[in-house]
């Protein structure tokens with residue numbers, strides 16, 4: 001089977017109802033927190049992607065039993081710091097920055113050195129951003145190449161709560177420190193720039209002692225070590241980041257309509273909806289409800305033929321951090337020049353995504369002005385690609401693959417997109433859903 005996707009035709013009008021798979025951030029957090037609970041926790045609609053399977057493999061290596069059935073997954077938690085730390089243990093986080101960084105937070109008491117590895121993309125990413133605060137707790141880090149994987153972590157038996165300033169708006173850094181706080185005496189106080197707050201909501205739901213004070217830009221979070229965490233069942237809602245590709249597919253297609261059922265619309269994740277609506281997209285939230293502190297809704301999207309450029313406010317960056325690539329596609333088809341600023345973090349993802357976004361738009365014939373932390377996109381409302389486009393060597397960044405697929409289906413041209421298997425890290429059913437929307441043809 002070839003690992004390339006060829007697309008030569010635009011998608012035809014559609015009117016469909018779909019479900020996307022479970023939220024990746026919540027799936028990984030559930031696996032890690034269930035491993036620290038006392039007893040059997042069950043998750044339904046857990047994302048079965050490589051990132052989440054790597055999380056399950058990681059806790060299995062640390063002595064936790066995992067049972068995957070057809071409709072649910074069970075984790076037999078062994079309590080806080082209940083991992084079995086064997087000698088010479090190597091854990092492979094594969095492509096997942098979230099798994100690697102959050103797991104390190106749970107390893108700060110390991111009496112043995114544990115080696116953490118990852119794939120080519122993860123091995124290029126910066127680990128000092130979590131190593132620095134975790135060292136403050138008392139953990140030690142050993143590298144071959146400074147701040148990069150593979151690394152080894154050696155814990156300490158006398159971990160104490162720390163004061164930590166999280167200034168990047170990174171939920172991975174914040175959550176890594178929050179998980180380390182579960183294993184430390186005293187109080188851990190975090191001042192964190194706004195970022196997704198799934199860890200905080202789960203801590204509250206699990207009755208872990210947590211206090212949160214919110215200001216406009218920062219959250220002040222105090223955490224104390226709980227006596228124990230009770231096993232818990234969880235129904236994982238659909239992933240808004242996966243949904244975003246279909247929001248854009250519908251927005252850019254003619255006379256089409258799509259209903260995406262049961263999506264997590266936590267306000268710390270809905271930047272994409274706010275930005276697209278400001279640009280003229282027709283997106284409606286239906287049937288809104290709450291689930292354990294998270295907000296859930298069905299999302300209805302209709303085609304839009306009147307898209308306008310945006311000067312995107314930086315305050316929306318963190319809540320749209322994984323969606324910029326598809327947002328750039330909408331900017332490419334909007335009237336006017338769009339401007340996105342203070343987004344250097346995009347180049348710290350699975351690939352240098354800001355650079356890739358610009359490169360792909362240029363290949364499509366759309367002009368951009370790129371700096372280290374911003375991009376201007378010169379929209380072409382009548383854009384029709386007629387030439388061949390080849391996308392390859394992008395470090396298998398799943399979101400680059402999916403953005404390219406949506407571009408091909410909405411802007412024309414003859415596309416050859418390499419490394420189809422990249423979608424397995426976050427959204428293995430992506431192409432099946434595209435086929436369903438496109439009446440089985442692709």
Ligand code: S3P
Nearest residue numbers: 025098169170171172173321322
């Ligand atoms: C995530 C946080 C974000 C995001 C990633 C998932 C999480 O990363 O890009 O896909 O689940 O905490 P940063 O914390 O590095 O911004």
